[in-house]
Amino acid sequence: MTAKIIDGKAIAQELRGNIAKAAAELAKDHGIVPGLAVVLVGADPASEVYVRSKSKAVTDAGMKSFDHKLPADTSQDDLLALIKQLNEDKNVHGILVQLPLPSQIDSTLVLNSIDPNKDVDGFHPVNAGRLATGQRALVPCTPFGCVILAKKMHSSLSGMNAVVIGRSNIVGKPLAQLLLAENCTVTVAHSKTKDLPGVCREADLLFAAVGRPEMVKGDWIKPGATVIDVGINRVPGEAGKTKLVGDVDYKEALAVAGAVTPVPGGVGPMTIACVILNTLRAACASAGLPEPKV
Numbered sequence: 001m002t003a004k005i006i007d008g009k010a011i012a013q014e015l016r017g018n019i020a021k022a023a024a025e026l027a028k029d030h031g032i033v034p035g036l037a038v039v040l041v042g043a044d045p046a047s048e049v050y051v052r053s054k055s056k057a058v059t060d061a062g063m064k065s066f067d068h069k070l071p072a073d074t075s076q077d078d079l080l081a082l083i084k085q086l087n088e089d090k091n092v093h094g095i096l097v098q099l100p101l102p103s104q105i106d107s108t109l110v111l112n113s114i115d116p117n118k119d120v121d122g123f124h125p126v127n128a129g130r131l132a133t134g135q136r137a138l139v140p141c142t143p144f145g146c147v148i149l150a151k152k153m154h155s156s157l158s159g160m161n162a163v164v165i166g167r168s169n170i171v172g173k174p175l176a177q178l179l180l181a182e183n184c185t186v187t188v189a190h191s192k193t194k195d196l197p198g199v200c201r202e203a204d205l206l207f208a209a210v211g212r213p214e215m216v217k218g219d220w221i222k223p224g225a226t227v228i229d230v231g232i233n234r235v236p237g238e239a240g241k242t243k244l245v246g247d248v249d250y251k252e253a254l255a256v257a258g259a260v261t262p263v264p265g266g267v268g269p270m271t272i273a274c275v276i277l278n279t280l281r282a283a284c285a286s287a288g289l290p291e292p293k294v
């Protein structure tokens with residue numbers, strides 16, 4: 001058997017097209033142009049790539065992008081002052097502070113200073129709480145994208161066994177909450193889980209978010225399962241170059257799974273699309289409008 005390859009790049013492109021249409025309607029009917037402020041502290045090359053692709057996705061969708069590049073030695077007080085200014089700016093509907101932040105800055109303190117209604121990363125405890133209690137929330141973009149991909153494969157996730165490997169605040173925990181809201185039976189596995197391969201083999205939906213290259217092997221996967229690979233690991237490739245691999249052994253997964261996401265071209269592009277989606281959602285909520293349909 002060869003698994004279906006879930007084309008995250010194409011699904012993200014389609015979603016971005018729908019977001020652009022919804023944003024155009026919002027501008028026409030209500031005179032609102034959603035705006036996203038992206039704050040980058042320091043010059044990490046990988047972060048610069050992500051920030052560029054986010055800004056491009058925002059402008060492609062007809063929204064406004066406000067980029068703030070600060071030097072690596074920026075003080076915590078200066079960063080907090082910028083966030084206060086962005087919280088008060090009526091043209092800014094979403095604020096994203098790129099992680100990781102330099103060591104002189106307390107990331108938790110900074111993320112908690114973002115207005116929860118502009119927190120397009122969904123990292124603020126108020127949004128974590130809203131998600132956990134089933135209220136309208138800004139949801140972290142990577143888990144949001146993972147669930148959209150799973151729903152592309154299955155019209156309903158209700159009653160499915162979902163296993164999430166990883167319990168981070170950014171992916172594992174919010175993903176578990178989203179899957180629970182879809183009526184999945186959810187297991188969150190992690191480094192202390194006993195018989196991890198056996199736990200994974202029970203999964204109809206398997207989500208790997210551990211950050212260990214190719215850890216999930218073919219014999220961890222239930223035949224026919226849907227496998228969503230959240231990992232993005234840069235490893236040595238051919239001829240002294242590096243390559244990206246996920247947390248799943250892709251070749252082995254292809255032989256066992258029903259469907260599998262590639263890396264790159266799977267969850268990554270969906271993360272970007274969901275940043276834009278959350279900016280649109282934040283803009284609608286700020287105007288007292290219902291959830292946009294995309």
Ligand SMILES: Nc1nc(=O)c2c([nH]1)NC[C@@H]1CN(c3ccc(C(=O)N[C@@H](CCC(=O)O)C(=O)O)cc3)C=[N+]21
Binds near residue numbers: 096097141267271272
């Ligand atoms: N506040 C904050 N929010 C984030 O969402 C956030 C962050 N900080 N810090 C860094 C991580 C990483 N991240 C990615 C987004 C897209 C791809 C992506 O599109 N990847 C491409 C490949 C890109 C490549 O070739 O390097 C793909 O998987 O196809 C990857 C990684 C968002 N992050």
